[in-house]
Amino acid sequence: MAYPIKYIENNLVFNHDSECFAYYELIPYNYSFLSPEEKFQVHDNFRQLVAQNRDGKIHALQLATESSIRATQERSKKEITGKLKEIAYQKIDEQTKALVDMIGDNQVDYRFFIGFKLLLNEQEVSVKNIKQELLNAIQDFIGGVNHKLMGDFVSMSDGEIQRFAKMEQLLESKLSRRFKIRKLEKNDFGYIIEHLYGHTGIPYEDYDYHLPKKYTDKEVFVKHFDILKPTRSLIEEKQRYLKIQTEEETTFVAYFTINSIVGELDFPSSEIFYYQQQQFSFPIDTSMNVEIVANKKALSTVRNKKKELKDLDNHAWESDNETSNNVVEALDSVNELETSLDQSKESMYKLSYVIRVSAKDLDELKRRCDEVKDFYDDLSIKLVRPFGDMLGLHSEFIPASKRYINDYIQYVTSDFLAGLGFGATQMLGENEGIYVGYNLDTGRNVYLKPSLASQGVKGSITNALASAFIGSLGGGKSFSNNMLVYYAVLFGGQAVIVDPKAERGRWKETLPEIAHEINIVNLTSEEENKGLLDPYVILKKPKDSESLAIDILTFLTGISSRDSEKFPVLRKAIRSVTQSKHRGLLLVIDELRNEDTAISHNIADHIESFVDYDFAHLLFSDGYVNQSISLDKQLNIIQVADLVLPDAETGFEEYTTMELLSVAMLIVISTFAFAYMLIK
Template identity: 70%
Template sequence: MQYPIKYIENNLVWNHDGECFAYYELIPYNYSFLSVEQKEAVHDAFRQLIAQNRDGRIHALQISTESSIRAAQERSGTHASGKLRGAALRRIDGQTEALISMIGENQADYRFYIGFKLLLNEQDSGNIGRQAANIFSGFLRDVNHTLMGDFMSMPDDEILRYQKMEKLLESRISRRFKVRRLDKNDFGYLLEHLYGKSGAAYEGYSFQLPKKKLKGETIVKRYDLIKPARCLMEEHGRYLRIVREDAETFAACFTVSDVVGELDFPSSEIFYYQQQQFSFPVDTSMNVEIIANRKALSTVRNKKKELKDLDSHAWESGDETGTTVAEALDSVNELETELGQSREAMYKLSYVVRVTAPDAEELKRRCDAVRDFYDDMNVKLVRPVGDMAGLHHEFIPAGRRYMNDYIQYVTSDFLAGLGFGAAQMLGEKDGIYIGYGVDTGRNVYLQPALASQGVKGSVTNALSAAFLGSLGGGKSFANNLLVYYAVLNGARALIVDPKAERGNWKHDLPEIADEVNIVNLCSDGQNRGMLDPYVIMRRPKDAESLAIDILTFLTGISSRDGGRFPVLRRAVRTVTNSGRRGLLCVIEELRREGSPLAVSIADHIESFTDYDFAHLLFSAGDVKRSISLEKQLNIVQVAGLVLPDRDTRFEEYTTMELLSVAMLIVISTFALDFIHMDRSVFKIVDLDEAWSFLNVAQGKTLANKLVRAGRAMNAAVYFVTQNAADLADESLKNNIGLKFAFRSTDIAEIKKTLEFFGLDTGDENSQKRLRNLENGQCLMQDLYGHVGVVQFHPIFADLFHSFDTRPPLKAGVGV
């Protein structure tokens, strides 16, 4: 069987029949969690891509390639900077070894190639003299190759003609899909993959194809063209044994014998679902011959006549027409009507599935799994004896269809419904390793600071993130893991920790201990006044605004209160302009004013000062100790806070709850100062239990300020909360890029979460996925708008124990 490739020039491949194909990689598009309308839009775009070709051939390949885990991890190391870079690189090295021990050096990755046969237009083919010259010169080249040497040559003018046609084709394709022209390295990898090579990473592969330019032609050694296919290939009935110097591979090819039922769209996207179904590599080839509408109608009508003749013969013989004939006649009538109305072409499809394994026994198991999968999709596969090598050749670029026995006559709708190019895509190609996709098993990486860089293809430039979910689902763990690795890579972080769950970090994470600053704001007397607005804020004007917010929040005095608000406002302004500043000084100034209204307000404010930890808020301006942000990781813990339940209305807050929320507002306002630090450094403000202050007007306003300022100052705000409704405000929701939603069992909350992600709230499959998530699994949306399910994977036991917020079990208790 002749090796089909005659010559390769960039993404153009010539075969020995004189045909030229242009090959592209179809950049996979995200298909997970799309609505029915979005899936139909993709289907229509692909149908139009197929239908725009009225003649010729199309060759589509889904190939299981390999990507290097070590290379991805090494690229991740280049993102680390700052004082903790050494610790970051050590963690990355540890990750690399762990991942390789679990997965291997390489990870399976699916790529989609599509090739179009280029047809010369009338202007190009009309030059009879040039055509004759090319035919004659081609004959001479073939004679010289056969008799004199082992070179292939190609006229430069023919190359230029096809290159012009390819540019027009590429512009048409790129209007609907993102594509990349293949090059010699792509073809080399594809060929070596087909001929048994494994363990090679796609990114680092290089194919040497030296060419020599002569006057008017380019020559290449035939050996260099066939070099990727060098191996021993033996055909054993239903499988191939492929032996290379370093490996032995067993391969089997299936082809479609029949489609026994309707492939309903959506849910029939075979190319999409088989990526998730199989844990082993599966390659697929579609060799499509386009039959023009007029010729297709003629073929269908001839077939209709044959079926009618069978029906008439049965009637004349006194027999009943078989159900097979009747069904075929119905199908032909339907197809004739469709072709007549649409004026579209019909397509002769040769569909081949290739399965490989390291030994014959494993190959049998894998083949059974593939056959079962296609059976479930109403597609019957066969593995014909003695045809393995021929079917294998259908995968080679520019190769011909091997046989006509298993051709399927289909429409563009059928081809579009197979989901070619559909994939689940999440995160980046490198960065912080957070875990793996539950459906695909692929590693998921994030670069938290990337959104603001205006990355091509991104749908948001918002740096902020949201971690949602009910108690115990894993949102705090995931949040801690992402913040920790961001700090290792050079970011600065301020964590507001109202539950005091991170006090162990300095001890449990010695590699970052020197850059961890834990401020524990307990009721100890030495902390008096540390959260006083006049102490914690650097600029007097900011301190004055925060003092007004806190005092009106505690007393319930509204700015619309024409009697009390001006009195309070005047006292705060006086303190701001004095030499001694603190909230206790505001009380003194109100008493100094002496009016009954001022004294009443002073008494109201003073009534808060003798509560357990209220002294943190009140000082007379004599506080020497303050919160420092010199370290990379700053954790502000306020132990003993009594936060209101999320369903408690503001009017029902107790005094302790009012004070607790007031302290969170002070600390979060302080975070604004943190955000305005060095703009060249990525910063994170992490608000744990964010719902507690998003429920009040002052807290919501503050959150919006943090998010808007963060976009300009290279800073992100991470909201950790239980309910998506807390972030439902449009101005806030639109400024959140990364989203993580953990398990929820309440159907109303599930619908709110799906709405927050921009998904169909009525989709029962999406609802079920969110409800059935396991601990550590979440629905994630990246900055490209892609959605999928991720399993967070800390790898290191010390990180798991450090970030685990579950209460400890008693000795001897547990599962």
């Protein structure tokens, strides 16, 4: 079959039928966590994008491209800062080796491409315009003759390229208002074509398509060989598959197209492009060639079909036979479609939907083909693998190609096309950073950048400052959190871990490579730890210490700020301690005693009742305790033994004394950690 591409200029592709297509990559959007309302909004955006094209053609491609694991890991290295840089490099290299051994050099990365046929605006008829069109026609004729005779170069009129380039700019503006897009370039087209012709193993980002051109005042020349170069492979067409041989490997490829759609595709839940990324453990490609049928022509076609069906119905009646159910159902559908087209004034769309399945041997190809058929059958879509049409269906994937066969055309609406979920994907994590695992649904590696949290970086996915690890007992929550903290420290972050169960006490022994940057503070009930969690000891700024002291003492005593008798007395005593030379919660009790009122003595007695209770002495100092929790290391672990936390359902008034003290300590530690975070 004739190769359709005549010339490539930036994202413009010219074919031999004098048509020009503009191609873009539709940047995938995260579809997994959208609400039904948000899904309908995306559906409506795509429907309007399709519906606003009143004429012409649309070519949409979903391709299973390859991305380099090594390149991603190397990009991750560039994110590393801090004192543990060399150790982090070593760990990432070990990671890379393990990933390559397990997955291979590349992993599947689905990309979405969409091309629109450009239609030049109607120009005012004038002698000048007629002359220009005549010159273009003569140049095309001469170029065609030279190509037939010489076969070396393809020539394109620079004026024609510029005219289509202006139209492309208007189209880009319209597209970018609804979706994130990227203009394709020669490297993209080269990769797409080589992928279709059996060349694998090259990461998308590393591919380079050498396409030299020679420019003159009015024309551009390119070697015909350079246009054909990405197709260099041997293709043998069998009845139901293609055997594609390259220098490196042999690939067997089969093509499916839609035979019939026997049921309704409900939205949401029928987004084929989205779900097939998760359904299959092997890569598949999909092409949609859409020809737009204007509303008047579509209505005429539907009414002619309606007449044919009525003739069948009348013939059955005249023959004294019953009309078949198929005819009755078709009549109902035609009437409904006619009403919809008449009211909406929308176009109809002739859809050629082709699926490409590839494998390294025929047995595996058969298994994959059966799996694809079953998936579409569940969606009430019947696929067919036509005999002897494999090469023609293969050509439909090539940019700027035309529809190969009319036997399997589906007449659809813009709603149907929008409901297929083109561009939808499941996106977890960032493009590089800390490797944390892989997505069970898509198989893609997941990377995180905790440093991006709440930084307002455009395009970042890691936006939340807080994170939660949720799962069943023994499901790996602690392990996941420990791993993330460990790698965040390697990448240059500094961490404070509150470890009430003392599960990380042996990290210096088990993580010898970073032992010199681990600081473990074990706050036991020993006398030597007395007062270490006193707000006046643990925080540096007196004002912050005062605020925390108020929070702790009101929490322990239950004195509310609304209590007009007790709260002012307590507040005055804390302020006096803050303004003194030596500061500590034990001195608050002395200040209350010095006040020498019934209320102050009552509050002092209440606070004093906690001082010698179990590990509560950690909270109370006499003003002469020095801060010994030094957090100048990369990884700091604070261990507090014997904490007893209340259940979530337990009301505050039901807390036991141990629960009150445990929560008070966590308030102090979390406040300190937050202050540490702000300082760092």
